[in-house]
Amino acid sequence: MMARGLELVGKLGLYIVSARILGVHESGYFFLCLTWIGVLATVSRGGFERAVVRHVAAELAVGKGRAAGHAFLAGALAVLMLGLVVSIATGALSAPIATYLFRDPEAARPLFLAAFVILPQALCYFVGNALMGLHKSAWGQLVQNGLWPLFTLAALFAGVHSLDGILCALAAANAAATAIGAALVFRERHRFVDAPSETANAERLPALWRTAMPLAVVETVQILLPALPVLLLASFGLPAQVGAFSVASRISMLTWVVSASIGSVAAPSFAARHRQGRWDELRQLNRKVRLAVALFSAPLLAGMFFFPATLLHLVGPGFEIASTALVILAVGQLVYALLPCQEIVLAMAGHGGILRWLTVAQTVVCLVLCVLLIPPFGMIGAAIATAVFAAQLAIGSAVAVRRLMPRAF
Template identity: 85%
Template sequence: MSAAQLRSAMGLINTYGIYLAAMMARGLELVGKLGLYVLGARILGVHDSGYFFLCLTWVGVFATVSRGGFERAVVRHVAAELAIGKGRAARHALLTGGVAVLVIGLVVSLITGALSEPIATRLFRDPEAARPLFLAAFIILPQAMCYFVGNALMGLHKSAWGQLVQNGLWPCFTLAALLAGVQSLDGVLIALAVANVAAALIGLVLVWRDRHRFVDTPSDMDGTAEQLPALWRTAMPLAVVETVQILLPSLPVLLLATFGQPAQVGAFSVASRISMLTWVVSASIGSVAAPSFAARHRQGQWDALRQLNRKVRLAIAVFSAPLLVGMFFFPAMILHLVGPGFEIAATALVILAVGQLVYALLPCQEIVLAMAGHGGLLRWLTVAQTVVCLILCVLLIPSFGMIGAAIATAVFASQLAIGSALAVLRTMPRAF
């Protein structure tokens, strides 16, 4: 083996090692969240666990709103500015985004806390939900900051740490509180708030340790690189994308709950989460590659960008293959492992796997668009995805139940993959 071949092989091993580290971080997230949800439901019982999951949903949606797209924008700006030696500009983007998330998150938290009683009585028609929602207000800002700091670490090419901070640490910390003896709903929600604060602070310490990188250094591209837009301009379309992406997977479940039987809703929800394991693989690898996408685009290194894009697609296809094989050929067996009775969603799982297969073959092109500054185009792709999902849900779910929900979910997953890939081919053919 020649020296060049050896370097290429070592580089490939290093790349896949980084991807594996990122997926291990997501694996910790899955273990922590699954343990938290299962143990929390067991400790709190049916009544209080309903409020717990209601608060988790509320926090998830409004923490996303609080981030305003700045968490995705900061990945691009920090990575792109550092790539051409503009450390001060990267620091400015980081501070600007952090202050914006802090202010928006504080406002949203205060509104939730102040209006918790009317929200409970008028929106949910349950006065008992007021106190849990009031406590949930204390979680929104810390979780928004947790995700923002995690993405800032990704912009610094510390993707495994970034995923731990935004997704892995807080569920594990909260689970530890439950194991330590927290038994009440109030206690669990307070522990969740403290866990998010702790994770955000750990992330801030990690960012602070890299403060030496936020200085200007000489670069071959001084004065030649295109000026990046203001951070808020990058963030605005991405805010729409992020909000829609957290709401979209819930639409088929909500309509199925309206027209289907409870057993169908439960079985489909489990099948949907199993199928999303391929998305976890893609998100893990994509988060590692995102800052490099931004840096290569900023430097105008089209050959390197195309090569990276192809490596990412290959890695996701390789890591997703065993999961997809299981979903296609052993759906009932996989669902039975969850519990007896869930096998009724076997056909739905196969349909969901078709959508995930398409995404696994054309993954992460929406990340390429976001990191290259095409957030506006990505926003319209997401809007189209939402319209198609709504139409299919309304047409299919009342007549076909969970099969209709599975078809709608598979189509919108495929639509994002195909649409974003075509958009990259049209706007940046040299990147594909």
């Protein structure tokens, strides 16, 4: 939670300071680039970042350290290659994307610079998840989510005040965080050796890429769904609306940040308990996770429901236009806060296929709602679509865990 606290300070500070420096218009391009980077960095990871958590934690739980080390190296190589391809393609196609997708040729240069962030961010997230698989969850959270916002924010305070400069600082910050994470994994290299274990003859895990394939769909959809309303709003609305809604969306996601932090800490233990067949311990851990998320999310949700304009005004003048959207977004986050982290349980127990179908259903619902609601209603339509798919994941994954693993719920 302390690592996530630093993330909250870093990200909120980055969003607020960037919005104040750039203004409502240019901040629209900045948040559009953040969304674009998030989507393509997730595609670049190919599901290997979630798969490496399960494989490293589960193999170490039964004494198979060499298999855990092999999983890390194979995943890192896959992410490196995918990230290079996606980054080069994005940079080369930045002008057509700006002109034909977003109908704004001025977005071409920011999108071109954003391409340099994709690979280091993909590697940063992968290394952070590898640390979580090693049960170094605090360090993993810090590398994955805490360091790069703080480094970028430091660059802003050092005098980087242009959109181009901020995007370049973002790329450098992700590269630095990746280097720190890689050094921390290297420090744990002594654990990648086989050790005696009572469960050494446990059933062999599938190949890493087999675990990653369904999770690639899940991870891409999970990052694309929050991005989709922003991207469509960019096509139908003004940059000021994109900037205001992006800020409101990121404020509402604070409850997801809390859930993700607690769920990420618990993820390797979910994988280990499932591999060892300790169902009572898995159920107790799952219940503690749900209770902790609900307790930590309550004050955040109260602020969004009762003081939306105040929260948005803290970012800067003009962002209050998204007050109603923030309240709607908070409704979806409330449902998720009551049934959190069950998608993580499914992933760590090897039910990635079920999770993939749940996210496909989310995608269909989100697409339909975005197409129907964003053109006529703008930010409000985007907020409704976002709230619905957040609630849909919580309910769907909880039902799936209850049916597939009743002893874990």
